[in-house]
Amino acid sequence: MESISRSCCYALLLVVAVVAVEGSGYEYDEDLSLSYYRESCPQLEQIVHKKLKLWLKNDSTLAPALINLHYRDCAVRGCDASILLEHEGSERTAKASMSLRGFQVIDDIKSEVEKKCPKTVSCADILASAARDATGAVGGPFWSVPYGRKDGRVSLAEEAESLPKGRERITELVELFQSKGLNVLDLVVLSGAHSIGRSGCAAVQHRLFNYKADPSIDPRYLNFLRRKCRWASESVELDAVTPKKLDVQYYKNLEKKMGLLSTDQMLYSDSRTASIVSALASQPEVFHHQFAASMIKLGNIIDYSADQDAEIRHKCSCVNA
Numbered sequence: 001m002e003s004i005s006r007s008c009c010y011a012l013l014l015v016v017a018v019v020a021v022e023g024s025g026y027e028y029d030e031d032l033s034l035s036y037y038r039e040s041c042p043q044l045e046q047i048v049h050k051k052l053k054l055w056l057k058n059d060s061t062l063a064p065a066l067i068n069l070h071y072r073d074c075a076v077r078g079c080d081a082s083i084l085l086e087h088e089g090s091e092r093t094a095k096a097s098m099s100l101r102g103f104q105v106i107d108d109i110k111s112e113v114e115k116k117c118p119k120t121v122s123c124a125d126i127l128a129s130a131a132r133d134a135t136g137a138v139g140g141p142f143w144s145v146p147y148g149r150k151d152g153r154v155s156l157a158e159e160a161e162s163l164p165k166g167r168e169r170i171t172e173l174v175e176l177f178q179s180k181g182l183n184v185l186d187l188v189v190l191s192g193a194h195s196i197g198r199s200g201c202a203a204v205q206h207r208l209f210n211y212k213a214d215p216s217i218d219p220r221y222l223n224f225l226r227r228k229c230r231w232a233s234e235s236v237e238l239d240a241v242t243p244k245k246l247d248v249q250y251y252k253n254l255e256k257k258m259g260l261l262s263t264d265q266m267l268y269s270d271s272r273t274a275s276i277v278s279a280l281a282s283q284p285e286v287f288h289h290q291f292a293a294s295m296i297k298l299g300n301i302i303d304y305s306a307d308q309d310a311e312i313r314h315k316c317s318c319v320n321a
Contacts, residue, residue: 026293029300032146037125041117044147048129051109056137060244063134064197065101070131071190071298072100073124075180076159078303080152080310081123083160086317094160099200103317106130110316123316124149128299135295138196140246143292149302150310153319166203166261170270173263180301186294188267188276192287194238194260195250201229201236204260216265218257225260236260246291251281 073083125147207214228236237243259265267273280287
């Protein structure tokens with residue numbers, strides 16, 4: 001029965017994804033608009049693209065960092081740039097945020113935008129646009145970013161600590177995504193961002209050096225990781241095969257028991273997600289289209305009820321006076 005269920009899910013995913021690729025386009029939140037800055041700041045996307053190109057030329061690892069920064073922002077209090085606020089007790093100061101990077105890139109873009117369009121463009125919109133361009137820079141898809149987000153004035157470290165750390169069960173991840181308006185397909189697709197970037201070895205050492213190593217890791221990959229991660233302070237590529245390209249190799253790795261984080265590998269062992277992994281592993285065009293669709297859904301997460309005083313910040317690291 002389980003194999004029949006997986007086959008049905010696999011077929012359904014392909015039908016839905018192929019229809020999406022061939023036809024209807026993406027779903028945008030009604031509170032956001034593709035033409036939001038058409039009159040007030042038509043140079044916005046050009047500024048973001050030009051600045052990001054310069055930063056990535058000097059440090060290509062900033063691409064996955066910016067995608068992750070956008071995710072971390074939207075997963076807490078919605079996409080309100082609360083992760084960018086720098087003050088005692090903010091999300092940015094949380095232990096879970098210590099590895100985050102890309103703040104200087106956003107500050108640089110914001111500074112240039114303020115010169116051209118003062119007090120007009122939110123930091124949240126800049127972060128969403130930068131994440132889109134960062135995706136394209138590593139071989140991922142392009143999508144039109146809808147704008148109109150506001151910047152929140154509240155940022156709490158304890159809320160950042162509640163995000164996944166790589167050791168959760170799939171049910172916990174599914175419930176977290178559902179609480180944000182995202183579904184199981186979005187979970188598997190957005191996990192594909194782990195096709196690029198690196199992880200601290202501290203997040204995987206429990207799989208490598210316990211009395212009995214995690215049996216869900218391929219033995220050769222296990223030996224490789226044990227050499228790479230002798231120390232928790234070291235880091236390792238999330239995708240051992242194509243670490244600088246956003247592609248379906250991530251899903252192929254899961255099929256070969258080469259998922260770095262336990263939450264990655266469990267996507268291929270859980271009946272709710274395994275068939276989606278298999279479908280995406282063999283359908284790069286579907287993955288690219290669905291990654292764009294899921295990133296748009298991620299960027300649509302807005303919860304201004306949590307912060308009634310949302311604003312357009314003049315500087316991304318602090319609220320307006």
